[in-house]
Amino acid sequence: MRNDKLTFKPSIKSVTFGIVGIIFFGAFTFIMLSNKWTVNEETNEIVGSIIMWIITLIFLFFTLSNLVWLLNTKIIKLNSRELQIIKPLIFLYKSIYIKDIKKVYQKKYKIKSSFKGQSLNVYDGLKTIVVLKNEKEIYINSFDTIDYNKFNRAIKQLISSKSNNEFEPEDISTLNKWNGVGWLVFAIFTALIIIWAFIIKPRT
Template sequence: MSNTKITFKPSAKSIAFGVVGTLFFGVFAFKMLSLTWTVSEGTNEIVGYVILWIMTFIFLFFAISTLIWLLNTQIIQISKNELRISKPLIFLHKSIYIKDIKRVYQKDYKIKSAHDHKIINIYDGFKTIIVLKNNKEISINSFDTTDYNAFNKKIKQRISYYKEKNTETKEVSTLDKWNGISWLIFTIVTTIIVIWAFLIK
């Protein structure tokens, strides 16, 4: 079996969501922090400032969360004996020997949002769970990974070389690259409008 490394890059869609989310919530947080706050007459001053700080921290929380998601962007490499996961934006990498993997299985992977007390499906796909001998788990999903189907097949081929045979493989649709695109376009347009309104106008 060849020891050539096969590389699976992060999806542009995932990176775009991370960038847009960071900008969107970051702009709101920046605007809140840069404003001179005043509390309306008739409103308890302490309560007013508490509400303003809570709103600011909510925007900061989501800005930092999406930034962390972006910074954890992964590049995956599979060779005959090794699985290597790199996070180039934070200069981290992890190498796992294939023989140290106990099993591999799949689960559904969904990204959801709530609006008007309704749950909205933004993305439907799968994630591959890699279980190590020490029972730690590593999750690779079809939203973050380009060529997820190829990755899933390849890691199972490597595992079957050592132990598992005929493991079931579920594939994301060939239309998966468009899954969630409408939401991405909506968030990009909204973010541009917010940046223009807050920072440029």
């Protein structure tokens, strides 16, 4: 590997999923908080209010979870001397010297959801696990990173050259760049419908 620094930017899918998640769950949170709650006459008012607050807090939790996801968006930089992980939205920077890396290996990475008790596969990809000499692990996955294949090859070749071990590239031909796009389009479409039906339309 040359001394040139390789830069791997966040994937559009990951950033968009975070934004859509904030809009989707944020819209429900806004609806719950901006409308007067009406409790069924047969239901105790206190119990009804508690249930409504629980539902609202669930939506708020998922809104904040997606916000945290988005804020943790990473830019990866790699050269012959160090691996840099930058989180620009929260101004965090981490530098790892190549000499401090013990090994690098790859595993499957999946994002799953569930509907009516059935498990749904949202995304099926790969993740690179960087194990440091102090046994700490750093995860970089194909969902969050553009040119993931290139990153995986580059860091493995680099570690192999430093340790004088023969490098054997893994078969990663099954990684599909369109993986997860269908769910992303569905999420965007659903979020827009919710915003129009419950927020924009009632105000017109």
